[in-house]
Amino acid sequence: MFSSKLPAMASRSFTSSAANSAKVAVLGAAGGIGQPLSLLCKLSPYVTELSCYDVVGTPGVAADISHVPTASKTQGSLPDPDAGAWPTGSEGGLKAALTGADVVVIPAGVPRKPGMTRDDLFNTNASIVQTLVEGCAEHCPNAVLAIISNPVNSTVPIAAEVLKAKGVFDPKKVCGVTTLDVCRANTFMGEHMGKDPKDLDVTVIGGHAGITILPLLSQTGATMTDEEREALTVRIQFGGDEVVQAKAGAGSATLSMAYAGYVFTENVLKAMAGEKDIVMPAYVQSDLTDAEFFASPCRFGKDGVEEVLGFGELTEYEQGWFDKMIPELKAQIQKGKDFAAN
Ligand SMILES: NC(=O)C1=CN([C@@H]2O[C@H](COP(=O)(O)OP(=O)(O)OC[C@H]3O[C@@H](n4cnc5c(N)ncnc54)[C@H](O)[C@@H]3O)[C@@H](O)[C@H]2O)C=CC1
Ligand SMILES: O=C([O-])CC(=O)C(=O)O
Secondary structure, three states: OOHHHHEEEEEEEOOOOOOOOOOOEOOOOOOOOOHHHHHHHHHHOOOOOOEEEEEHHHHHHHHHHEEEEEEOEEEEEOOOOOOOEOOOOOOOOOHHHHHOOOEEEEEEOOOOOOOOHHHHHHHHHHHHHHHHHHHHHHOOOEHHHHHEEOOOHHHHHHHOOOHOOOOOOHEEEEEEEEEEEHHHHHHHHHHHHHHHHHOOOOOOOEOOOOEEEEEEEHEEEHOOOOOHHHHHHHHHHHHHHHHHHOOOOOOOOHHHHHHHHHHHHHHHHHHOOOOOOEEEEEEEEEEOOOOOOOEEEEEEEOOOEEOOOOOOOOOOHHHHHHHHHHHHHHHHHHHHHHHOOO
16 A cells, blocks of 8 residues: 555665666756655666756756666756757757656646745646646657646646647546645644554545645544544645745745655556555546546556545545535636646
8 A cells, every 4th residue: 555655665775676667757857846856766776767857957967866876877858959968968858858758757837935826826837737748748658647736636637638639648647646645644643643654544535735635534543623633634735835834935845745756656667567556646537526637546557547446435524625625626627628728
């Protein structure tokens, strides 16, 4: 299950050799998330080729990371193939960055400042994701896409529409990364329950923004007063805001997100390599609810999402949040689809 992967990663020696060959491309690799995420991917024995792509800085990021002594190769490219790449003389551009990629992780785009919602990022990030996914459709149509760029509730539907328009949409391969919500839920519930977070695997469903994030705390078996349940639920829903406030204008979660993005990516690769029982949350096309895209635990396999799993019974308290969430989530999905249609 999902939580059992975390201690395995934390305690593993980073020197074991890769069992399979896998190319991971990070788009937005020079950013606050992209740099530590690329570093963690360089440490993974499941990654044999790491491609760092951004509009700035990637030859430097790739050169730096390439000195980490693991067996994988690192390449860095900018949009202009003639602008210089790492290794010097290698082919740059989006085509070179994406060709042969098995997993493309996308943290490209602007982050929030205090007072903004994730939806306030839509105008900038929607077209960034659209353009990058067009590149994926052309150069690596079979890759699994792991979309981090906010607002995830809308950028994933945009990605799906772009791929549909190009005739290469496979719902098993388009995922919004909601892993950080589960990381937060495990951390905060661990504190509440006096348990090591690695022993928890809180189910978090819905989307990735405010009240569309619904942690199913009843399933942990924790004892909580009504006030504690409310405080923990709201803290998980608005965990991103906690970091945005603390960073005071310097961005949003980067380090915890790099960790979460890495855990997600490595688990996708493990499943591709044939490991069984890889279950983790993802925001995917789903028929579990009225919302066309919905985050729930998913079983991953060789081709991405093998099965969208259910999430069990909701308590009356959780049902109240669920009923508020669905219209908001549907509106954010529609906003993404409308953008892609125009
Ligand atoms: N899904 C999640 O749980 C989370 C999502 N995020 C989102 O991740 C995104 C990135 O956040 P940060 O890394 O903190 O931002 P950042 O500003 O530090 O980095 C973003 C990077 O994207 C690059 N970029 C911009 N346009 C690009 C393009 N067309 N092609 C390639 N690269 C491009 C920038 O040059 C920059 O290096 C934001 O939208 C943020 O809201 C952040 C935390 C958690
Ligand atoms: O809050 C933000 O804007 C970044 C994010 O998605 C998170 O930290 O969950």
